[in-house]
Amino acid sequence: MSALSEELRQKIKAEFPKYPNKRAVTLPALHLVHDTLRAVSREAIVEIAELLELHPSEVHDTMTFYNFFKEEDNPLGKHRVWFCRSISCALRGGEELLESVCHRYGVHPGHTTPDGKFTVEFAECLGACEGAPCILVNDVCHMDMTPESTSALIDKL
Amino acid sequence: MATFEPVLFARINKSDSASIRSYQADGGYSRLKEFLSMAPGDVTNIVKDSGLRGRGGAGFPTGLKWTFLPKDHPGPIYLAINADESEPGTFNNRYLMEKDPHQLIEGIILACHAIRSNRAYLYLRYEYGTSYRTLDAAIRECHAAGILGKNILGTGFDLDIILHRGAGAYICGEETGLIESLEGKRAWPRIKPPFPAIEGLFRKPTIVNNVETLCCVTHILYRGTEWFKSIGVPPDPSNPRDPGSYGPKLYCISGHVNRPCCVELPLGVTARELIEEHAGGVWKGRKAKAVVPGGISMGFLSDKELDTKLDFAGPGKVGCLGLGTAAVVVVDDHTSMVDVLHNCCRFMSHESCGQCTPCREGTHWMTKILDRIRSGNGRTEDLDLLLEVAGSMGIIPGTTICGLSDGAAWPVKNAINKFRPEFEDYIRSRKSSITSAQKMMAAH
Numbered sequence: 090m091s092a093l094s095e096e097l098r099q100k101i102k103a104e105f106p107k108y109p110n111k112r113a114v115t116l117p118a119l120h121l122v123h124d125t126l127r128a129v130s131r132e133a134i135v136e137i138a139e140l141l142e143l144h145p146s147e148v149h150d151t152m153t154f155y156n157f158f159k160e161e162d163n164p165l166g167k168h169r170v171w172f173c174r175s176i177s178c179a180l181r182g183g184e185e186l187l188e189s190v191c192h193r194y195g196v197h198p199g200h201t202t203p204d205g206k207f208t209v210e211f212a213e214c215l216g217a218c219e220g221a222p223c224i225l226v227n228d229v230c231h232m233d234m235t236p237e238s239t240s241a242l243i244d245k246l
Numbered sequence: 247m248a249t250f251e252p253v254l255f256a257r258i259n260k261s262d263s264a265s266i267r268s269y270q271a272d273g274g275y276s277r278l279k280e281f282l283s284m285a286p287g288d289v290t291n292i293v294k295d296s297g298l299r300g301r302g303g304a305g306f307p308t309g310l311k312w313t314f315l316p317k318d319h320p321g322p323i324y325l326a327i328n329a330d331e332s333e334p335g336t337f338n339n340r341y342l343m344e345k346d347p348h349q350l351i352e353g354i355i356l357a358c359h360a361i362r363s364n365r366a367y368l369y370l371r372y373e374y375g376t377s378y379r380t381l382d383a384a385i386r387e388c389h390a391a392g393i394l395g396k397n398i399l400g401t402g403f404d405l406d407i408i409l410h411r412g413a414g415a416y417i418c419g420e421e422t423g424l425i426e427s428l429e430g431k432r433a434w435p436r437i438k439p440p441f442p443a444i445e446g447l448f449r450k451p452t453i454v455n456n457v458e459t460l461c462c463v464t465h466i467l468y469r470g471t472e473w474f475k476s477i478g479v480p481p482d483p484s485n486p487r488d489p490g491s492y493g494p495k496l497y498c499i500s501g502h503v504n505r506p507c508c509v510e511l512p513l514g515v516t517a518r519e520l521i522e523e524h525a526g527g528v529w530k531g532r533k534a535k536a537v538v539p540g541g542i543s544m545g546f547l548s549d550k551e552l553d554t555k556l557d558f559a560g561p562g563k564v565g566c567l568g569l570g571t572a573a574v575v576v577v578d579d580h581t582s583m584v585d586v587l588h589n590c591c592r593f594m595s596h597e598s599c600g601q602c603t604p605c606r607e608g609t610h611w612m613t614k615i616l617d618r619i620r621s622g623n624g625r626t627e628d629l630d631l632l633l634e635v636a637g638s639m640g641i642i643p644g645t646t647i648c649g650l651s652d653g654a655a656w657p658v659k660n661a662i663n664k665f666r667p668e669f670e671d672y673i674r675s676r677k678s679s680i681t682s683a684q685k686m687m688a689a690h
Contacts, residue, residue, distance in 0.1 A: 107408045109322075109448050115430030116413055120372075141430075154432035154599075155413035157372070171373075174687065175334040176542055176575055177500035179589050188683035198690040211687050213416065213593055214334040215373050218500035218575070219507055228375025 092132035093140075097125060101140055111141040115151050119158055128164035159208075166201035166208040168246050171225040174211045177218035186222050187211055189236040190243070207246060252510040253469075253494050254461050258345035264380050266387040269348035273468075275393060278352060281467050282359050282401040289360035293463055296471040297492040301338075302328055302419070302456030303541070303570045304649075305558045307489055308463070312361050314443035315451050324452045325358050325366040326428065326442075327460060330412055330419040332371055333541035334593060335573035338496035338508050339457040343370075343377035346461075347384035351407065353460035355398065356467055358405050361453050366407045369424050372414055381409055416597035420648045421454040422446075423599065434601045435648035462493055478513035479557045491557035495572050499525040502532065502578035514560070518552040520574055532578040536665070540570025542590045543653025545660030549579075565663065567656040584672045585679055587661040588616040594654035604639040605651035611635055612658055620680050624673040629662050 093101075100121050104114045118137050122129050129137075129152060138145040152158050159165050172178075172187035187198065191209060194202050201208040217223040220232020224239060231242060262268045269275065281289065294309025315323060327350075331339040342350055354366050370378055385407055388394035396404050415433050417423040422436035425447045446452025466474050474493050481490035491513040497520055500506040504526030511524075517537050521527060528534050536546040539556055545566040547554055554560045558569050577586050595609040612635055615628050636659050639645055640652035662669060 110429075112430040113428060113448075116411070116427070120411060120413070151430055151432055155415050157413040157415075174589075175593055176538070176586065176589050177335050177506075180501045180575070180577065180581065180586075184681065184683040184687070188681075188686055191686060198687055211690070212373070212414070213596060214332060214336070216331050216337045216340050216371070218335050218337050218498060218573070221500060221506065225373055225375075228373065228378070230373070230376065 091136060092126070092130055093122065093136045094125075097121060098140065101137070112143060112147075114141055115143070115148060116155075119148075119152055123158050123165075126164075127166070128159045128161045130161040163200070166205045168207040169210060169227055170207050170243065171210045171212035171215065172198075173213070173215040173217070173221070173223050173225075175214035177214070178221040178223060181221040183222035186224070186234060186236060186239060190239055193236070193240060194243070207243060250494070250511055253465050254342065254346075254349070254458065254496060255508075255510040257349070258341060263345050264347055264384060266348055266384065266391060266393075269346070274348050275352060277468060278355065278393065279399040279401060281356055282398060282403050284359075286360050286362050289356060289467070292471060293360065293466060296466045296474040297490050298459065298462055298466060298474065299489065299491070299558060300456055301458035301462070301495070301571075303333065303543075303568075305569060308455065308459055311443065311455075312357075312453060314441065315361055315453065316444065319362075319451055322365065322448075322450050323361055323363045324447045324450055325354065325361060325363045326421070326424060326447055326452055326454045327354060327366060327368040328419060328421065328424055328454055328456050329368055329370040329374070329377070330416075330424060331374070331457070331571075332416040332419050332597075333543065333571045333573060334590075335498060335500055335538055335541050335575040336571040337498050337500075337573075338571070340374055340377060341496070341508055342457050342461055343374065344380050347381050348388075349461050349464055350381075350457055351384060351388060351394070353462070353464040354407060355393070355405055356463050357453070357455060357460055359403055363453070364404045364406070366405065367410050367428055367447065368407055369410050369412060369418065369428055371412045371418070378409060378411060385409070415599075416593075417599040417648075417650060420650060423648065424454060425452065432599070434599055435650075437647055458496055479555070479559075482559060485559075488559055491559065491569075495556075497524075497556065498571070498573040499576070500573070501538075501576040502529050502534070502581070503527065503576050504529050514555045514557040516553050516555055517547055517574060520556070521552070521576055525576070528576060528578055530578070530580075532580060534576050535579040535581065536577040536583060536586065536661075538573070538575035538577075539566050540568065541573045541653075542575070542593065542657055543650075544568055544570040545656040546577075546583075546664060548664045565660060567652060582672065582679060583661055583665045583668050584616065584620060587657060588613070588620055590657040590661075591616055591654070594650070598650060598654070602646040602648075602651065604645040605654065608635050608639040608651065609654045612654070617680070619669075619673055620678060622676045622678040626670055626673055628673070629666065629669055632658050633662055
């Protein structure tokens with residue numbers, strides 16, 4: 090039983106023509122696997138490495154540098170919600186917004202709610218400083234957030 | 247003062263501004279065929295003559311950078327577009343990509359023609375999901391219209407643009423870190439030389455340009471160099487090395503202001519004008535205590551320095567590192583500079599790639615020293631210790647490969663040199679301002 094489905098393998102291979110070598114497909118492949126499987130397991134790393142003709146340690150080295158991809162002991166929930174803590178958001182209550190959401194849902198930064206619905210993360214500058222404090226739900230930004238509007242958004246996920 | 251008519255932002259408030267139909271209705275791509283029939287060197291010369299300087303932070307002359315490519319290179323040449331916009335306070339490129347992607351694509355096509363590149367890689371920070379989908383749709387529209395792909399508009403010029411998403415690392419905005427990341431490796435900046443123009447992406451000659459820079463290229467071709475040079479600040483005659491600060495610039499204003507925004511103005515407006523006339527003034531009727539002139543890595547202006555011109559030369563005259571990304575962040579007089587500096591240092595410590603010891607250790611220890619001060623256990627000699635650490639890291643003292651470290655040191659130098667009494671008072675008071683939210687994140 091392989092970690093990567095045939096569909097995922099085909100999606101990874103479809104990236105090959107965009108680059109002059111297969112190693113450049115490391116990040117696209119990691120994103121595809123991470124989005125689908127909600128973590129990148131050891132088996133998945135080995136299989137990505139086989140596809141890209143790399144050593145598994147090379148894929149692991151790149152993957153762990155970015156601090157973005159979850160390993161199998163701490164997989165992502167169904168959604169991922171990032172709270173910006175950099176200067177423009179921190180000046181307008183971004184850190185306190187994160188804290189209020191963590192308290193409300195009983196979850197710590199970097200972890201997932203017990204029901205698996207969402208993973209909460211702090212982020213460095215999300216590039217939406219005109220709408221501070223801002224949050225990112227998966228990869229969509231929401232601006233001028235309050236604890237109330239954030240909870241309403243999360244409850245609708 | 248006459249109102250400045252926006253150029254880069256001329257279309258962003260139109261409905262449907264991102265579509266090719268709307269862009270073409272406003273004259274976009276109308277002269278692309280004409281420009282593609284010019285000799286590549288002539289396009290480069292126009293950009294060089296315009297005085298355009300890179301908008302990503304370093305302000306290097308764009309046309310000059312293009313001339314560093316080897317002549318008559320037989321193999322591929324690449325353009326890498328730096329859309330890893332991650333400097334705290336900066337969001338101008340997000341507007342350009344979400345609201346007017348074809349203005350950027352036309353600039354990319356023109357730049358690729360000038361540098362004889364048939365493939366461009368746009369390195370986009372992962373967090374800009376909306377930009378990703380907007381650009382992806384715009385690129386598809388171009389292929390359908392014969393504006394990208396093989397034999398563009400019958401001129402014989404081929405170009406593909408590949409979107410490449412990052413994975414949340416500030417260092418990927420450093421041009422050689424970006425290249426390493428694109429190659430599928432950890433984003434460790436390279437030792438230079440060789441510069442990317444000689445040996446860059448996939449070991450081929452590569453030009454790395456910022457999104458706003460390439461949008462300017464589009465308008466320079468359509469409107470000419472004289473138009474571009476009629477905007478902004480000419481070179482300082484007393485400084486033979488100053489190439490001037492020409493053209494429009496997107497200024498981001500955030501933090502403690504009434505109306506945070508991104509506004510297009512001629513290079514050289516003052517921080518005070520941005521705050522008072524464009525961002526609705528400091529919020530809650532307060533005064534500005536400190537202002538970040540161009541992203542946190544440029545340091546701080548004090549309240550006495552708000553009339554500093556935000557052109558490429560201005561911030562440096564008052565001890566800041568430079569104009570950076572022209573992202574202005576306003577800190578009001580009810581906020582502790584100790585807390586603000588801690589936020590900056592925590593960011594840099596989190597984002598140091600770890601390759602060079604002075605940066606990896608320096609950013610970490612500066613944050614730790616500020617943690618100690620903010621726990622109520624600081625010593626006045628900690629301030630000199632912070633300055634000593636800050637003075638020993640970066641390209642300027644010559645101890646690191648890239649400039650992240652200078653950008654980590656500068657807020658420390660400026661904060662302590664310009665606000666020292668506040669730091670001393672804080673230490674003497676033995677108070678603690680560490681919040682429960684910060685403790686929660688530190689435990690993570």
